[in-house]
Amino acid sequence: MKTVQAYRFALDLTPAQERALLGHAGAARKAYNWALARVKAVMDQRAAERTYGIADELLTPSLSWSLPALRRVWNTAKPEVAPWWAGYSKEAYNTGLDSLARALKNWSDSRTGKRAGRKAGFPRFKGKHRTTPSVRFTTGTIRVEPDRKHVVLPRLGRLKLHESARKLARRLDAGTARIMSATVRRAGGRWHVAFCVEVDRAARTPARPDSVVGVDVGIKALAVLSTGEIVANPRHLNAAQRQLRALGRSLSRKVGPDRRTGRDASKRWQRASKRLSRAHARVANLRRDGLHKLTTRLAREHGTIVVEDLNVTGMLANRRLARHIADAGFAEIRRQLAYKTSWNGGRLLTAGRWYPSSKTCSGCGAVKTKLALSEREYECQTCGLTLDRDLNAARNLAALAAEITTAGSGPVAGRGADHKTRHGGPVAVKRQPGTASAGQTGTVPPQGGTTQRVLTKAH
Ligand SMILES: [Zn+2]
Numbered sequence: 161m162k163t164v165q166a167y168r169f170a171l172d173l174t175p176a177q178e179r180a181l182l183g184h185a186g187a188a189r190k191a192y193n194w195a196l197a198r199v200k201a202v203m204d205q206r207a208a209e210r211t212y213g214i215a216d217e218l219l220t221p222s223l224s225w226s227l228p229a230l231r232r233v234w235n236t237a238k239p240e241v242a243p244w245w246a247g248y249s250k251e252a253y254n255t256g257l258d259s260l261a262r263a264l265k266n267w268s269d270s271r272t273g274k275r276a277g278r279k280a281g282f283p284r285f286k287g288k289h290r291t292t293p294s295v296r297f298t299t300g301t302i303r304v305e306p307d308r309k310h311v312v313l314p315r316l317g318r319l320k321l322h323e324s325a326r327k328l329a330r331r332l333d334a335g336t337a338r339i340m341s342a343t344v345r346r347a348g349g350r351w352h353v354a355f356c357v358e359v360d361r362a363a364r365t366p367a368r369p370d371s372v373v374g375v376d377v378g379i380k381a382l383a384v385l386s387t388g389e390i391v392a393n394p395r396h397l398n399a400a401q402r403q404l405r406a407l408g409r410s411l412s413r414k415v416g417p418d419r420r421t422g423r424d425a426s427k428r429w430q431r432a433s434k435r436l437s438r439a440h441a442r443v444a445n446l447r448r449d450g451l452h453k454l455t456t457r458l459a460r461e462h463g464t465i466v467v468e469d470l471n472v473t474g475m476l477a478n479r480r481l482a483r484h485i486a487d488a489g490f491a492e493i494r495r496q497l498a499y500k501t502s503w504n505g506g507r508l509l510t511a512g513r514w515y516p517s518s519k520t521c522s523g524c525g526a527v528k529t530k531l532a533l534s535e536r537e538y539e540c541q542t543c544g545l546t547l548d549r550d551l552n553a554a555r556n557l558a559a560l561a562a563e564i565t566t567a568g569s570g571p572v573a574g575r576g577a578d579h580k581t582r583h584g585g586p587v588a589v590k591r592q593p594g595t596a597s598a599g600q601t602g603t604v605p606p607q608g609g610t611t612q613r614v615l616t617k618a619h
Pocket of ligand 1: 521522523524525526540541542543544545
């Protein structure tokens, strides 16, 4: 199985190497900003000409937004725009132009409705202090040195790694991996190199192919499994978050930069700001580590994993929940499980967005109308079952998978959990008033594909 994945390593750079990288990142920004200005100028010119009533074919020719076209325009202009251009790799300019081409495409696709999700705005200019320095190499010598402690990149030469690249090197030596590109960027005060690698993976099967596990991504814990296991947050995460808040407060008390008055940041502010960004990086690292360990373990062990489909964008708008949800990384867990189950020969099922996994009783199938987020215990009024709220949800998710499997039409049946899928049949009838069993009055009629199951169980 061929997959594309990233291998990311921290770098230990010399000051000269760091300067060279910042130079490359600056060159990328220069190409981006120049080309964006060019695109804007042409667009404005055409708009103005249209208002004079000039025929479409006589307008200033439009500028193509494709990467090759942008590169051609840049290459003819660079001796004038950036006389220093030869000092940096051509890949630097390519990095900037490529990100502009993508941004323009996203914007136009979003406008015409070709792109789903949140509206993408028109690209903005990149400021020196607001941009993450980054440069991507796609051609030339990119390799890991035999000592596995150094990498070689075009123009930059030999860079020391902070950690061993043995995992990647082993694959390269065995011929099961091919490096497609390398991106160097700075995050949280530390430089990293990320190799985009095409990997030939051996087919695998999960340790327990028939096992089904429901995963409820928790707020207090990292996750609750239908097996009853509570996966706690990574150690030190809470402490790191406390430190993060303290550093944020400390920064706010110092004299920061002010654009309006042109005031520069104080040395203390700069130091505090550096400390804060390192703390941010540490929290992110701890969280990512915890998520990876969890998802790897689940994907290696279970044949089927069921998760909820949460409207993360909608939930992030809720300020109080926002931090928790961002922390727990709902979307990230789902993303990791999706590719890790495919690597391990398992499958990932997603319950429909409207499936009431928290409100349904995992014992008898009764559905509650309301369940406040503060209610940590699920108490069923119909059968009297009392258990942890998240465990109840996880069990419902697991049961959903069993249902799909017995309904039995392979992976397509997975879509049975999707709210878009309509099920026919006599059971999927909307419940009439008065027909509800005791204690069930006013329950929400479950929607979509899950209707069948919940209704059958409720009667
Ligand atoms: Zn019940």
